[in-house]
Amino acid sequence: QKEVEQDPGPLSVPEGAIVSLNCTYSNSAFQYFMWYRQYSRKGPELLMYTYSSGNKEDGRFTAQVDKSSKYISLFIRDSQPSDSATYLCAMTLSGGYNKLIFGAGTRLAVHP
Amino acid sequence: SAVISQKPSRDICQRGTSLTIQCQVDSQVTMMFWYRQQPGQSLTLIATANQGSEATYESGFVIDKFPISRPNLTFSTLTVSNMSPEDSSIYLCSVAEGKNQPQHFGDGTRLSIL
Numbered sequence: 001q002k003e004v005e006q007d008p009g010p011l012s013v014p015e016g017a018i019v020s021l022n023c024t025y026s027n028s029a030f031q032y033f034m035w036y037r038q039y040s041r042k043g044p045e046l047l048m049y050t051y052s053s054g055n056k057e058d059g060r061f062t063a064q065v066d067k068s069s070k071y072i073s074l075f076i077r078d079s080q081p082s083d084s085a086t087y088l089c090a091m092t093l094s095g096g097y098n099k100l101i102f103g104a105g106t107r108l109a110v111h112p
Numbered sequence: 113s114a115v116i117s118q119k120p121s122r123d124i125c126q127r128g129t130s131l132t133i134q135c136q137v138d139s140q141v142t143m144m145f146w147y148r149q150q151p152g153q154s155l156t157l158i159a160t161a162n163q164g165s166e167a168t169y170e171s172g173f174v175i176d177k178f179p180i181s182r183p184n185l186t187f188s189t190l191t192v193s194n195m196s197p198e199d200s201s202i203y204l205c206s207v208a209e210g211k212n213q214p215q216h217f218g219d220g221t222r223l224s225i226l
Contacts, residue, residue, distance in 0.1 A: 034214055043204055043217035044155070046113075051212075088154060096208030096215050097143050099170065102154040 003027055006089055006103025015112050019076040023089035023103045026070065030091040030101075033065050035074045038086045038105065047087075048074065079110045114139050114207055116218035124224045130193045133221045135205030140185035142208065145215065146178070149202040158203075161188040195225045 006023045013019055021035075032051055036044035048063035050056045056063045062075040072091075076083055089103040115138040125131055135144065144161040159167040159180055167180035182188045192199055202222050206215040 032212075032214075036217075041219075041222070043116075043219040046214050046216060049214040090155075095212040097211050099145070099157040099160070100147075100155070100206075100215060102156075104154045 001026060002104075003101050004089065004091060004103040007106055008104045010107040010109060012109045012111065013079055015079060015081060015110055017079050017110070019079050019083070019108060019110075021074040021076075021087050021089075021106050021108070023072050024070055025072075025091060025101075027091075027093075027101075028067070028070065029093055032092045032095055033063070033072050034090040034092075034100070035061075035063055036088040036090060037083075038088060040085075044088055079108075081110050081112055084109050113216045114141060114209055116205060116207060116216060118205055118218040118221055120221055121219065122222040122224075124226060125195055127196055127225055129195055130191055131195065131223065132189050132191045133203055133205075135188045135190070135218060137186045137207050139209070142185070142210075144182060144188045145206045145208075146180065146188070146190045147204045147206060147217075149204060149220070151200070155204065158190070161190075192223065195223075197225045199223065200225045 004025045035048040038044045053065045053067045060077045064073040086105040088105045090100040092098045117136045119134045146158045147155040149155045158173045159169040161182040163182045179191045202220040204220040205218045208215045
């Protein structure tokens, strides 16, 4: 069993839709949770960085962490064609100085 | 956040040869990391590049295959040695600017071995 499970998709939605991306994990010691966006032929770009449980909002993006269920989510409101990319969840035991454990990534396509 | 530059951006190499990948950061950072992203798979940490000491390798990665240098707080290199087609991957450098800060990535080096 992988430490972090993420549905690879692909996920195809119409422009303006609300997108929900999810990851589950097995190690209850994870404390920091991240979402990265990766466009083709580019490196991962940090979208959201959260510590412990709760919600965090940044513009059209909302990250949720439920440590009791070992489940994290990223919601994208009013999705745009420019949001078409691969979304990677990642987590770590204790902040940036530790290795990140990544999910497989979900490919998202937003069509006009 | 720090600006991270990787060179080369891509290369095609012959089996049995070696390639050195450079990672340059525009500010001093404590921690630098090297990850591999194999085709269709997610990122896996190869090693942590420590300034002034040997790199710390993850299970399954060895120094003879992936020697790493970290001569100062803004620069690191990863060498992929004695390459085989199985080494065809994207190699990514990341940095963390503080203990509780997230890692940021460069755009990677796309390596193909013939």
